[in-house]
Amino acid sequence: MKSIGAAAVVLALDDKVQADTFERKIEVCQRAYDILVKKLHIPAHDVIFDVNVLSIGTGITEHANYGVDFIKAVAWIKEHLSGTLTSGGISNLSFSFRGNNKVREAMHSAFLYHAIADGLDMAIVNPSMLQVYDEIPEDLLKAVEDVILNRTDDATEMLIDMAQNMLNVDKEELVTATQAEWRLASVENRLATALEKGTSDYLSIDLPEALEKFDGDAVKIIEGPLMNGMEQVGKLFGEGKMFLPQVVKSAKVMKNAVAILQPEIEKRKQTTGGLAQPKIVLATARGDVHDIGKNILSIVLNCNNFQVIDLGVMVSNETILETARKEQPLFVGISGLITPSLKEMEGLCALFEKEGMQIPIFVGGATTTLVHTSVKLAPLYTGGVVYGGDASHTSVLAKRLQKDAQSVLKQTAQEQQVMRDNYTKHSVEVSPYALANAQAPQYVFEKGIPSIEELQKRFPKEPSIEDVESLIDWRMLLFFWGFRGEALQQMTVNPEALKTLNEAKATLLKMKEDKAMELKLCFEYFNAHRDGNDIVLDNGCHLPMLRSQNARTNYLSLADYFPTTGSTPLGLFCIKAQGTVEYEDQSYEQLMQHALAARLAEATSEWFQKMIYPQENAIRPAFGYASCPDHSIKKIVIDLLDAEKKIGVHINEYFSITPSTAICGMVFAHPDALYFPVGKIDDAQLADYSNRRGLSIETLSYLQK
Ligand code: B12
Numbered sequence: 001m002k003s004i005g006a007a008a009v010v011l012a013l014d015d016k017v018q019a020d021t022f023e024r025k026i027e028v029c030q031r032a033y034d035i036l037v038k039k040l041h042i043p044a045h046d047v048i049f050d051v052n053v054l055s056i057g058t059g060i061t062e063h064a065n066y067g068v069d070f071i072k073a074v075a076w077i078k079e080h081l082s083g084t085l086t087s088g089g090i091s092n093l094s095f096s097f098r099g100n101n102k103v104r105e106a107m108h109s110a111f112l113y114h115a116i117a118d119g120l121d122m123a124i125v126n127p128s129m130l131q132v133y134d135e136i137p138e139d140l141l142k143a144v145e146d147v148i149l150n151r152t153d154d155a156t157e158m159l160i161d162m163a164q165n166m167l168n169v170d171k172e173e174l175v176t177a178t179q180a181e182w183r184l185a186s187v188e189n190r191l192a193t194a195l196e197k198g199t200s201d202y203l204s205i206d207l208p209e210a211l212e213k214f215d216g217d218a219v220k221i222i223e224g225p226l227m228n229g230m231e232q233v234g235k236l237f238g239e240g241k242m243f244l245p246q247v248v249k250s251a252k253v254m255k256n257a258v259a260i261l262q263p264e265i266e267k268r269k270q271t272t273g274g275l276a277q278p279k280i281v282l283a284t285a286r287g288d289v290h291d292i293g294k295n296i297l298s299i300v301l302n303c304n305n306f307q308v309i310d311l312g313v314m315v316s317n318e319t320i321l322e323t324a325r326k327e328q329p330l331f332v333g334i335s336g337l338i339t340p341s342l343k344e345m346e347g348l349c350a351l352f353e354k355e356g357m358q359i360p361i362f363v364g365g366a367t368t369t370l371v372h373t374s375v376k377l378a379p380l381y382t383g384g385v386v387y388g389g390d391a392s393h394t395s396v397l398a399k400r401l402q403k404d405a406q407s408v409l410k411q412t413a414q415e416q417q418v419m420r421d422n423y424t425k426h427s428v429e430v431s432p433y434a435l436a437n438a439q440a441p442q443y444v445f446e447k448g449i450p451s452i453e454e455l456q457k458r459f460p461k462e463p464s465i466e467d468v469e470s471l472i473d474w475r476m477l478l479f480f481w482g483f484r485g486e487a488l489q490q491m492t493v494n495p496e497a498l499k500t501l502n503e504a505k506a507t508l509l510k511m512k513e514d515k516a517m518e519l520k521l522c523f524e525y526f527n528a529h530r531d532g533n534d535i536v537l538d539n540g541c542h543l544p545m546l547r548s549q550n551a552r553t554n555y556l557s558l559a560d561y562f563p564t565t566g567s568t569p570l571g572l573f574c575i576k577a578q579g580t581v582e583y584e585d586q587s588y589e590q591l592m593q594h595a596l597a598a599r600l601a602e603a604t605s606e607w608f609q610k611m612i613y614p615q616e617n618a619i620r621p622a623f624g625y626a627s628c629p630d631h632s633i634k635k636i637v638i639d640l641l642d643a644e645k646k647i648g649v650h651i652n653e654y655f656s657i658t659p660s661t662a663i664c665g666m667v668f669a670h671p672d673a674l675y676f677p678v679g680k681i682d683d684a685q686l687a688d689y690s691n692r693r694g695l696s697i698e699t700l701s702y703l704q705k
Contacts, residue, residue, distance in 0.1 A: 018054075019052060064147075087120070104129055110136065127498045191210060192226070194253055198252070199253065218265045230250065248586075251302060280332075281308075286317065291660070301394070324359050332348075340702045341367060364387070391482070436547050450569070450616065474599075525569050546629065546689060549680065553677060569669075577604065619675055622665035623664055637665075
């Protein structure tokens with residue numbers, strides 16, 4: 001087992017029988033643990049305990065506590081057999097309710113809800129036999145939880161009765177009845193539920209009825225039932241009970257509803273004025289092409305009744321200032337995915353300070369952090385700079401700011417002061433550049449690295465989705481959709497995560513059938529050697545590299561993997577993945593197409609590497625990533641590859657590539673090659689690098705973020 005790196009699923013049964021009680025389950029697992037982990041030294045994380053989900057609600061008294069015993073055993077294992085994992089086959093639980101799927105689905109979801117809360121890591125479950133926990137009808141939920149948690153002696157009886165009643169209702173009637181149930185509610189509740197369910201099917205029926213009820217006052221309908229529905233969505237999202245895909249769908253329903261009501265709003269605007277919504281100005285920093293994070297934030301803020309003025313991507317600080325002056329928003333939000341954008345954010349804070357503005361600045365996006373905001377941005381602007389984090393956190397902060405801006409900004413400033421104090425205390429000193437160079441590792445260049453001729457034989461063809469789809473990292477797709485923690489770890493158990501995954505896979509299938517995704521790759525090999533900290537190609541072109549000045553990363557530079565005499569092959573590549581369907585802006589379909597394009601770009605770069613270096617130890621650093629943090633190298637490579645002409649990408653003067661779902665990097669093999677962070681560099685290296693790169697220290701100053 002260890003030799004093949006397998007994990008072991010340990011069923012809790014022994015020579016006695018299957019472990020049914022809590023005591024038996026932990027007894028068997030403890031023994032197995034002592035043998036597998038302590039005696040055979042199998043890594044704990046390779047041991048998965050399945051402590052037997054047994055049927056409950058059978059009417060047999062001994063079975064009544066089976067549910068509780070399973071959950072307790074899971075919690076005990078997580079606490080006492082540390083590092084091991086737990087699992088269970090869920091459908092067993094409801095076996096005695098065969099034929100009554102509604103009861104079984106509710107039992108499975110409620111059981112998972114409690115078992116996961118106590119540490120269950122994975123489960124074998126039929127995804128279609130699950131229901132969203134929050135959507136289980138209250139009476140049914142109470143009945144199944146009474147049985148699962150053995151809360152009352154007559155729990156099983158009660159549930160059997162309820163199940164029988166449910167079965168008596170003709171299935172169709174049952175289906176229509178339950179589905180129609182929310183359709184029987186008041187028009188206000190119907191509209192709010194339509195938002196929660198993310199369905200626009202009944203808007204054309206309910207909105208006219210609402211207009212009648214609200215004497216044609218469309219604004220009242222939006223600020224009333226519709227906003228109540230959106231706030232419920234925002235609340236569930238904030239509590240992690242609803243996920244981004246659902247929020248985006250609900251936002252679409254809101255958009256559709258407002259579109260239907262728009263004519264009424266226009267009619268009344270003269271008399272009563274428009275919707276009372278606080279404004280927020282959003283923009284992606286100058287030079288940065290990444291809009292997805294900003295777009296998702298915009299959708300979530302809209303959901304929370306903010307009017308978002310979205311200035312788009314690559315927006316200058318002057319434009320943001322001008323718009324802020326004109327619109328007087330609650331705050332301006334600037335987004336950035338790449339480090340150069342942090343410099344732009346510093347510029348915005350300084351500009352707002354110089355102009356005597358008092359409107360808070362929120363920052364966010366993959367490259368921003370709480371530390372950077374506190375240490376580098378907040379000291380530049382007395383109007384307040386707030387690190388928003390993800391969209392749900394930002395929407396909660398925005399609501400608080402709307403209620404009491406002063407206390408939010410005061411508390412934020414205090415937290416940032418603590419951050420700065422800690423930062424100064426713990427900031428890492430780096431070794432002088434000269435020492436780092438002197439201490440640089442000297443690698444040997446044995447035979448065995450394939451020649452360019454050899455490599456060219458290995459790799460002829462253009463990539464297709466079929467080639468790369470097996471390398472898609474679906475967990476990162478869920479990460480994109482805002483799933484985190486448990487939902488991400490248990491993506492095959494969490495119903496929402498599973499739904500999103502299935503929808504993504506269905507979309508990918510359709511893309512393949514319709515040829516609606518363009519995958520393009522251009523690459524070239526060069527024989528390369530090292531000259532100082534430059535990688536020099538056989539056409540004389542220099543790729544200057546940075547060197548870590550930290551002993552903990554061995555003062556490494558990517559240039560170290562190239563010989564000073566002779567040469568070794570270096571592949572330069574640019575990949576583009578782009579969906580060809582024009583979807584409505586910020587729609588679920590558009591975001592899913594983008595998320596898939598991003599995954600396919602990443603999968604293609606992995607496929608490319610596997611094709612040319614199936615055996616060798618190789619790495620494919622992308623420019624801008626930690627081991628070569630200078631984004632500007634992309635310009636040299638894209639020009640060298642003539643990628644603009646060959647695959648239709650464009651690189652701007654800020655070194656961002658469009659479409660944003662593109663990757664540009666290098667690939668090479670060396671027995672010691674690994675990814676490492678260059679990290680902090682001192683002025684000496686920045687000056688030397690600026691000289692070698694031929695760009696001003698000002699332009700490259702973001703490397704000292
Ligand atoms: C997916 C991804 C990609 C995808 C898609 C990128 C895209 N356009 O969407 C692909 C594979 C194509 C890609 C390409 C590149 N990437 Co990339 N990428 C990522 C990754 C893994 C996730 C980013 C993401 O999509 N997150 C999901 C979105 C929804 O989240 P988000 O943008 O952060 O937005 C959320 C919050 O931040 C917040 N938010 C967003 N904006 C705002 C604004 C405000 C005001 C507020 C309050 C909140 C807020 O709300 C959003 C929803 O919650 C990150 C690493 C990471 N963990 O973040 C690296 C990362 C961003 N990429 C990086 C790099 C370098 C690149 C490339 C330049 C590499 C290359 N040389 O080709 C290229 C870019 C090429 C180009 N177009 O110019 C680096 C950036 C390093 C740096 N700091 O400069 C990162 C950090 C990876 C790393 N470890 O170094 N990338």
